[in-house]
Amino acid sequence: MASAKSLKVLFVTSEVVPFVKTGGLADVSSALPQKLQELGHQVRIVVPKYGSIDERKYKIHEVVRLKDLTTKIGKKEVTYSLRSSFLIGSKVRVQIYFLDNEEYFGSRHSLYTDPIKGTNYKDNDERFILLSKSVFELIDKLGWVPDVIHLNDWQTSLIPIYQKTLYKENEKFKNIKTLLTVHNIGQQGIFSKTSFAKTGLPENLNNNKGVLFKDKLNFLKAGLKFADTISTVSESYSKEICKIPEISYGLKDEINCRKKDLYGIVNGIDTLIWNPEKDKKIAKKFSLTSLKNKLVNKEELAEKFGLDFEPEIPTIGMISHLEDNKGFDLLKKSFKEIMALDIKLVLLGTGEKKYHKFFEDAEMKYSEKFACYLGFDDDLAHLIEAGSDMFLMPSKYEPCGLNQMYSLVYGTIPIVRNTGGLADTVVNYNPKDKKGTGFVFKKYESKDLINTIKKAITLYKDKKAWERLMKTGMKVNFSWLNSSKNYVSLYKNIIK
């Protein structure tokens, strides 16, 4: 057991900034461990070493005790190593272990999907079985026994059941508690029933009462069932997955069985990276007292996107995966009407092919108002946050979302749908008492979306009111400190 003060946490994840990122999980996996360590706890991270991670740059080195370990995946004997480095933060450095196996990770630059076929790698089951098993070897070989293993998403979700079966005889693992954080219940790690044999789990789990769901191996379901505690990345999302079938992606009953162990802790943002006063990636830094400098960013943004700079016309920014869940089916349906409004719209992101095509066409059709960059570019993301007047996130559901928080601190007013983390971090503006931080629409319908954008445009014309709104948002504190303290309380609660 840990002393009352300092906890040992092993944080297992499939992506971490700055090493590798496809989504918000990578940001959380970097910021939260750092903050926990700043608070005096001992944290170590485990992540796969994908081919895209630069060994030299990050000084990833061998650990003799963790070299050439072996395990079985089905009948296959797999050799791997855990190599070590540090996640260097501004105040602390966090020990990080890279799971190194050429076949499963080293030879691939992409994380989960085959870049050529555009589909999930066929052996994702084997890859993340290996990640799960390696965690036990790591603890055993190092003799560093965590109080809590903090798991993230389906890729790590077999760990609790491994602890309770294959590894249950080892004394070292006995008192470890597991917390599974669900960043997106839509991603479950579903494989055919035949994959069960690869897990090496006892046959009595090879059914829907065990780790199968609807007769398929389902990693996330296994995690939901066997983790000691579960959390999601916002309070509202934790409630929605219990109630709304479409949001729970079929796992509503599973999650309801664990309702008393389910918590919602909203993510924070990294205020060293996302801070308009210090951001080196934007055209001109600005703050509450130098708001006019934001306009320089607006001008730069227009130029980058090849749009005419018209300071009086509001620019709406979007940065997102281009997929239905993020609201792109709704956006597509409403696009013509949006383009009829007196605005400019800039979009950064990649995603489903149909949306690439749609936006490429739209860029030609509405060349004066709309421009997009269908790729990923971190510098451009910062400039969009800094240079836009408004930021649109019409998500169908959103476990937490980070861009709405970045927007607020950059004085860029979010227009969001009332769901998950968006509902928890943006307060709808009320013209009567002038309270609120953004614009929130309820129904996933064109009418609601358009009317809400119109409300924002109207207020934008009232310079004073708009400036007040900007300043209110810029003052909100989204730092990780609060969230990480909530995690600490939760860890303590679990190990009690």
Ligand code: GLC
């Ligand atoms: C997932 C969710 C997103 C959340 C992020 C980090 O990407 O879709 O809403 O912000 O994880 O928790």
